[in-house]
Amino acid sequence: MSSNPVSTQPLLQIDDLKVGFRAGKQILTAVDGASLTIYPGQTIAIVGESGSGKSTLAHAVIGLLPGNGEITGGSILFEGNDIAKGGRKQIMALRGSSIGLVPQDPMSNLNPLWRVGTQIKEALVANGVATGAAADKRVVELLEEAGLPDAERRARQYPHEFSGGMRQRALIAMGLAARPKLLIADEPTSALDVTVQKQILDHLDSLTDTLGVAVMLITHDLGLAAERADHLVVMYRGKVVESGPAREILQNPEHPYTKRLVAKAPSLASQRLSSVTAARAEVREQAVQTAAEIAAELEASEALGEGRDDIIVVDNLTKVFTLRGAKPWQKVDFKAVDDVSFRLRRGTTTAIVGESGSGKSTVARMVLDLLPPTSGSVEFDGHNLRDLKTKAERLRLRRQMQPVFQNPYASLDPLFSIYQSIEEPLSTHNVGTKKEREAKVRNLLDRVSLPTTVMSRYPGELSGGQRQRVAIARALALDPEVVICDEAVSALDVLVQAQILELLNELQAELGLSYLFITHDLAVVRQIADDVLVMQNGKVVESASVSQVFDHPSEEYTRRLLDAIPGASIQLGA
Template structure:
């Protein structure tokens, strides 16, 4: 590493204007230095200013954002208030960008190769046939097999990981000296994430490219960065070697991030630990009695210890073959069986396409199985024919979905959103329903003042709390959480997990928890099923799966957890 900085940010202040005045200071007095070939990770929750600071470097601030003060120097030259021509000359050729959401940043009407070629032409790297040839080379560098054919495909024909690789190819097309990677893998499964980051690391180190990695994942930051910068409310509150900060965080906010990060936390949440200790002690003192009860219940066909039983679930979809008239069978779920013990959490884990969400939809009776059955409280769901029986089932099983921004009607107030299931099932008077909504908001730690507000006025974490309150409105026995925390920042994610654990202890709820994140599983679940290609490849207690995985696929999932092997000082 040379002593001459590649990028210097000095006392940077960035704000956003309304028509009359600046109402928000997004970055407040930030100082940062990046040297050639260095990888720096900037971590912090949503709204901390990390992406705003990065985008100010290449003059891509959204809307009314503007630099209010300070300096940005690139290779010693002041670029803070450079004219547009000078900024455009830097973009791509000297400073590359890999944005967060590939679907929002790739043109759906253009083939992928054309979009990479555009980056080459715009930066004067190559034109014509030479550019076409270089596109294929870049896609091969990014790890895409059959790159020549892939270049002729559209973004919707790529998987999420493939689209991200295409964006990396575009970001590195002109061989920039600095690459800004803004949450480049946050929407990807851990195994795909590892492949992408390994490849990005190899490319950047081979080319000598410096990397500014924007992330909220401390484990990822610890593994991938030399230097760690922690941002909180627009300020840099801690900066230094990544491992040193994670081993001995000084600022209270950094300490909170480290303690709550699921990818580097070695223990489950305190509320779970306390509940687990009580449960283990009770099981030990009453083991013989429990065995006798279970045996007698099985003999009577009651199965009261298992609130939910899935037996040999299979779901086959008919897909279009290579010819228009051909139909091909695709087994999304293949002979899956499991039991959900009352008052516990069973997690179903796997990569995208493993079939876990299809299982959840069949359990919720939203999708009929091709074969197999789901038994809830001793009743076979396939035998529920009447509307009243299905309504009763809806009351007893409730979902919490992945995206808090899409799961609530934007035209309904928070009160209307939570009260709607009560009206649908004709429960209580208006006064009683209002009292119920107030009680539910209290349970999810939201003030009753939010009742008159709308989803657009709440944060992601607040919306997910509302979604949980709505799911609890009908006093269900089972809550099915389908990637319920994957879209949330680490601190908000920890709050929601702790809330779910506390509600389970208070209300005796049973959870079926669908996720691709094994780090989260360790904090929330008692039992776990690992799915691959529609099949269950491993099923056991969480401790057994983490400590003694029997399948190579499970070991790969565990190894892919960012920072999973890092031991912390606190």
């Protein structure tokens, strides 16, 4: 948050802005009469869920609305000039040099055919910042500023060699390349771990203080907004419903929508935490009881499970990948997972937490038998996965362990209807008749609180939260004992995230499910998990109950993760 005195002359002044999208002869309003002011050196946060109009407003400012989008009313004054009424040349002259952008999606905003350094260098050259060797040197400095170690080597790599978080950092470096007066950061840290997120946001604060760069922060994370912004603008259905000093709004929200956002924000510490802990204990007790009943039934059946207390036992798990070295002919070994051991108690949730590259997702893939371990073992209900040789045995395992992946936009086939997406595992495993499968799909949709009318629709017609509910329904189709959630709520807005977490808790209590929950978001862990495994550089550095990890962390690395949760220190009313 800026400590500089704010100039009395606005840098950006938006007044009664209206933005619409043409659909045939109609214009659908996306931003409806929005007004806000940003001064040099000021950070404001625009908060709202998907579809609230916050990103559309930002794209209108920088002239990046899609072809069918247009400004239908109001004004956008940048340093006194109305760029809403200016031509394309005017906005292109400002873009990059005066107004920078950090876009949200790191997977689609980098050219896969160009080296990362080349793309950042292009931004430097285009804006007249540097050329030649000076530009190459500046590229490395920018990548270091954005939090990438070994920046010189990284600059020579291609986007596919970067993780999602690393790509986002490259985009941040690009957005800051020309030292703009206003930086529009559209969910700039949504793909980043909390420690890296803190580093990036600290850097943005530093720019605000030293260079007078104003920041328009688009986010759905109220904790982040409260910690980083001077001023908060809350958008709902295209309108600004509340605007004012950030802490004041969070302490005393007036609009019902803002009150809902504050109530559901997982990163804001408050007296709610004690009730969350009590609710988790109740869910755990119910789930263990249900799991015991299910286990008793399984012992009498031909299922793989034998009803053991520890449904998954991982011992000394190690995974080594062979990677390309500095020279094309060189090969180097990289130990992604290093001697990891843990147990998942039946009917409970174990969260595996760590930064990108810590090995947590690799562990999940080995537990799912999607990746063979280099050494060590994974046991499911007393059966070593390496001993499952036949196709029939592996199919039985697949039925009892199901994944829910991070991205609800990519995990569903866009050419399959919702019915086909959920029915597919039933058909693959020859479960029931066509009529019985349809009844099962209807029941599953009901369980995840979706109307049966969505069966005929396609993923592109659903919101992110609805798609993730479909993904959960599909995971439950084969009545599994274990569901492995790999960053299952990280791509969702706060309100939708809260709904999905509540749904997972309810399903666990109702069905006796056991969850392995992979995440980088410690704020979410407290709402979903019983036990926590903290991973760093492929190793387990701490393993304990949720309350012990949060209240009495034993490792410095864990303390750093907890301290980096945005807004965790902000106390709100009950």
